[in-house]
Amino acid sequence: MHNGSNLASTYCALAILKAVGYNFANIDSKSILTSMRNLQQHDGSFMPIHFGAEKDLRFVYCAAAICFLLEDWSGMDRERAKAYILNCQSYDGGFGLTPGSESHGGGTYCAVASLRLMGFIEDNVLSKNTSSSIIDLPLLLSWCLQRQAADGGFQGRANKPSDTCYAFWIGSVLRMLGGYNLIDKEALRGFLLTCQSQYGGFGKCPGDLPDLYHSFYGYTAFSLLEEPGLNPLCAELGMTEFSALGI
Amino acid sequence: MESDEGDEQQQEAERLPLSQRPEWSDVTPIPQDDGPNPVVPIAYKPEFSETMSYFRAVYYSNERSSRSFQLTKEAICLNPGNYTVWHFRRQIIETLHADLQDELAFVGRIAKSNSKNYQLWHHRRWVAEKLGTGAVNKELQFTKKMLSLDAKNYHAWSHRQWVLQALGGWEDELDYCQMLLGEDIFNNSAWNQRYFVVTRSPLLGGLIAMRDSEVNFTIEAILGNPENESPWRYLRGLYKDDTESWINDPRMSSVCLKVLSTKSNYVFALSTLLDLICHGFWPSEEFREAINALNTPDSGPLDSDLGRAICRVLECVDPLRCNYWLWRKSKLPLTVSSQ
Numbered sequence: 307m308h309n310g311s312n313l314a315s316t317y318c319a320l321a322i323l324k325a326v327g328y329n330f331a332n333i334d335s336k337s338i339l340t341s342m343r344n345l346q347q348h349d350g351s352f353m354p355i356h357f358g359a360e361k362d363l364r365f366v367y368c369a370a371a372i373c374f375l376l377e378d379w380s381g382m383d384r385e386r387a388k389a390y391i392l393n394c395q396s397y398d399g400g401f402g403l404t405p406g407s408e409s410h411g412g413g414t415y416c417a418v419a420s421l422r423l424m425g426f427i428e429d430n431v432l433s434k435n436t437s438s439s440i441i442d443l444p445l446l447l448s449w450c451l452q453r454q455a456a457d458g459g460f461q462g463r464a465n466k467p468s469d470t471c472y473a474f475w476i477g478s479v480l481r482m483l484g485g486y487n488l489i490d491k492e493a494l495r496g497f498l499l500t501c502q503s504q505y506g507g508f509g510k511c512p513g514d515l516p517d518l519y520h521s522f523y524g525y526t527a528f529s530l531l532e533e534p535g536l537n538p539l540c541a542e543l544g545m546t547e548f549s550a551l552g553i
Numbered sequence: 554m555e556s557d558e559g560d561e562q563q564q565e566a567e568r569l570p571l572s573q574r575p576e577w578s579d580v581t582p583i584p585q586d587d588g589p590n591p592v593v594p595i596a597y598k599p600e601f602s603e604t605m606s607y608f609r610a611v612y613y614s615n616e617r618s619s620r621s622f623q624l625t626k627e628a629i630c631l632n633p634g635n636y637t638v639w640h641f642r643r644q645i646i647e648t649l650h651a652d653l654q655d656e657l658a659f660v661g662r663i664a665k666s667n668s669k670n671y672q673l674w675h676h677r678r679w680v681a682e683k684l685g686t687g688a689v690n691k692e693l694q695f696t697k698k699m700l701s702l703d704a705k706n707y708h709a710w711s712h713r714q715w716v717l718q719a720l721g722g723w724e725d726e727l728d729y730c731q732m733l734l735g736e737d738i739f740n741n742s743a744w745n746q747r748y749f750v751v752t753r754s755p756l757l758g759g760l761i762a763m764r765d766s767e768v769n770f771t772i773e774a775i776l777g778n779p780e781n782e783s784p785w786r787y788l789r790g791l792y793k794d795d796t797e798s799w800i801n802d803p804r805m806s807s808v809c810l811k812v813l814s815t816k817s818n819y820v821f822a823l824s825t826l827l828d829l830i831c832h833g834f835w836p837s838e839e840f841r842e843a844i845n846a847l848n849t850p851d852s853g854p855l856d857s858d859l860g861r862a863i864c865r866v867l868e869c870v871d872p873l874r875c876n877y878w879l880w881r882k883s884k885l886p887l888t889v890s891s892q
Contacts, residue, residue, distance in 0.1 A: 308613060355636065359636060409745075447877075452782060452874075456873070464786070
């Protein structure tokens with residue numbers, strides 16, 4: 307088998323097709339979902355490819371996003387995936403990419419977005435008075451908000467420098483939980499503008515040259531900030547709401 | 554089976570095109586097929602295109618030979634992110650029974666300039682797994698070396714945790730964490746690893762058994778740098794799933810009081826005290842006095858409810874999270890004043 311599929315590529319392909327308004331009826335969902343089931347491990351995690359690779363929360367997210375986009379959850383065992391995700395919550399409230407690893411902005415995004423897509427966390431959960439939640443919500447909230455550093459930007463881990471992209475990874479988590487308004491938006495905006503390059507686009511840190519990755523997440527971060535002229539964002543999929551609906 | 558040692562840097566300068574190498578003369582390179590309408594095509598350097606075209610030839614014909622093995626090294630050095638090449642290299646290693654120690658050495662040589670490459674670390678794990686428990690010391694050494702270059706390299710930590718759980722070697726891990734924290738008490742990765750060891754090491758007694766000494770160590774770290782988030786989170790983590798013991802441990806509130814008394818760097822002390830109160834801790838009068846003594850610019854008389862008073866101070870002294878402290882205040886249960 308020389309041209310095996312990759313879960314991350316599949317997620318990207320489907321997201322792009324969704325964004326450009328492609329008719330999903332033409333996609334062979336059945337094959338994708340069958341193939342995907344074989345990538346899920348016993349502990350609930352996913353590998354990206356069949357012949358072996360690292361396994362962590364990134365691919366659980368890819369799987370959940372694919373099922374969501376295809377509107378078909380036969381591609382994965384949601385309960386097992388949920389169990390793996392819960393094992394990734396660290397003692398400080400954030401999520402690591404694997405059980406035991408340090409809590410990290412990207413891991414936390416993958417965890418919360420996956421749980422949201424799978425239907426395990428309700429809309430705007432912070433505004434509800436339900437104290438029962440499958441994750442330690444107050445600790446997660448505290449961890450996320452503490453990621454906003456003195457320079458206004460967001461860091462991916464405690465005691466690390468701020469980085470443009472975490473304005474999306476962490477900002478999205480707050481948005482998904484219904485706590486985005488708890489951040490200091492002006493301070494964040496100020497930080498992001500210092501990361502905007504004179505050539506256009508965004509770099510990782512103030513003064514850095516721009517790259518596509520940080521530019522994309524810089525824009526999504528501004529969308530979360532409801533910057534005039536930008537379309538609203540679907541935080542769970544990392545696409546505009548219009549794209550997510552296939553408009 | 555020989556592999557060329559340490560020539561990865563040399564290769565670039567002295568490279569002979571594959572088309573001119575006699576040992577490759579029988580192979581027809583297969584160009585990349587991007588289809589009829591490539592979108593955002595990459596402007597490959599000729600040496601890259603050539604290398605990958607020869608790779609495709611041996612990959613599709615499944616030629617697991619010495620020359621293929623050498624070719625995978627060249628392809629990896631040109632693009633270490635190509636997981637298909639790494640995978641084929643592993644297949645060749647198995648077929649030819651290549652020396653796994655040599656392979657660890659190869660990964661070691663290219664690790665410094667590829668320290669955050671997922672494929673490299675997966676390959677290292679694959680080799681180590683094949684070697685089994687005999688690889689423990691080498692892997693702990695390797696990750697230690699990588700962490701000396703970047704004490705927070707996520708991949709290195711992930712690999713180290715895998716080694717400990719899959720192959721063992723827990724003996725010196727707590728000491729290693731101690732050493733790293735001695736170098737940088739703010740290293741959150743080292744704090745996380747400490748938690749990992751304390752909770753999972755088969756050589757220690759488990760969290761409950763370790764809790765007392767860990768609390769004392771953590772409190773010392775807090776008092777040394779109360780503005781350091783890591784030990785505060787770690788302290789709370791020591792009482793994970795045991796809120797009752799947490800609020801009943803007098804050391805929890807006393808460390809908050811100590812920091813508050815210094816009147817500097819007390820944000821985490823305040824938020825921790827707030828959390829303790831929210832979970833049922835009854836603060837004595839000295840806490841009220843300590844808050845009053847902070848003398849923060851406030852918009853009105855101090856609240857009779859200590860929880861509310863703390864929130865109001867935090868709104869001032871942690872302005873970045875002002876909205877959060879307002880929200881926390883709004884969520885406080887309406888209690889009778891603690892007086």
